[in-house]
Amino acid sequence: MIWSSNTSRSVQNPIAQLLDSGNFVVRNANDDNPQNFLWQSFDYPGDTLLPDMKLGRNLLTGLDWYLSSWESINDPAQGDYTFRMDTRGYPQLIVSNVTTETYRTGPWNGLRFSGTLNLKQNTIFEFNFTFNEEEVYYGYELLNSAVISSGYMSPEYAVHGYFSVKSGVFSFGVLVLEIISGKKNRGFVHVDYHHNLLGHAWILYREGRSIELIDASLRNSSYLSKILRSIHVSLLCVQQCLEDRSNMSSVILMLDGEGALPRPKQPDFFAKTNLGDADCSTSKDALSSTNEVTIMLLDGR
Structure with missing residues (x-):
């Protein structure tokens, strides 16, 4: 397998590693600082948004973090549908079929996207919205413990x-x-x-x-x-x-x-x-x- 990157940094001992989070990264063997990763799969989510992934844009580099459909059920190539952050005006997420917008979440109102009333805090995951000078993105994290009742106890x-x-x-x-x-x-x-x-x-x-x-x-x-x-x-x-x-x-x-x-x-x-x-x-x-x-x-x- 041949891997290449457009990074201008040079490393002495590059390795590829699958982290427990599901993030597949290429990094220097002696440097596990996420800020110094040469490449990471979390920058290219595909059709699945995992915990700690970002759905938005790096305002410094212009990198878009967005979801895309498969070409078909058997073909993982990028399909026609995308789900990405629209940073024109107040940021909001949009679903597009090629160039046609089919759905908008509405802008973030401090609690949720204004058009997604069913998006509420719950006991399984915590969602968050970050907007600063460097990046704007939506993401979520799993809570410290799973929902436990007598029906789900290990x-x-x-x-x-x-x-x-x-x-x-x-x-x-x-x-x-x-x-x-x-x-x-x-x-x-x-x-x-x-x-x-x-x-x-x-x-x-x-x-x-x-x-x-x-x-x-x-x-x-x-x-x-x-x-x-x-x-x-x-x-x-x-x-x-x-x-x-x-x-x-x-x-x-x-x-x-x-x-x-x-x-x-x-x-x-x-x-x-x-x-x-x-x-x-x-x-x-x-x-x-x-x-x-x-x-x-x-x-x-």
Whole structure:
């Protein structure tokens, strides 16, 4: 593979690295300062806006950070639709089909874009708008902790009270399975084997019948292969053993990719399951590692 850049800087030992955020960067091996990256994929979002990406413009260099559609479902080349920041007058985001504007968000009013009343602060992500002399952009960040209820608890949190970024991955997997099936994990009990939604999804996957998990309104979708892949990735997210789950950036890449996926191991069927009964190599001390601890801070509003 040959890579080239129009940067005027020279480096002694350039390396390419995929960061945990999902940002693919080219940098000097001895310099991990983001300001000194030679190139980064976050400057070219494609069709997906990840946390910490920017949607806007660098007013100093003229670089546009914008989303673009694929040419087709099988062709990732840039398509006709773009979603970018219009900096003429008060900045706002616009959707365009080639040169025809099809949607405007309205200017930022301090809380949200004036034309997007449904854009509200929530417990999953925090959005932000930055406008200064150097740049203007919209972006979002995931909150310090995932939404946790008795329907989304990871087994290590439910049993031992251990919480980490992998607990958030577990919760994400449950949410995706709920969206695809149209059913809630909490309160779901299959009449034949009395498992919850995770157990039901696992049994159908193991028997090659994952399509039966999909809500009837989605089964004739032209994106059926993507939906089935999402089920597979979700089962990788809800594996009972902490160390078997991928980090969130890997989950996003798997959802958006087409390569072969690893076979998921058994998920946690019940919150009361004893971790000691699972085939987990992670020790109790490893579960409480400070490398992955997430602290939730509550602020009164």
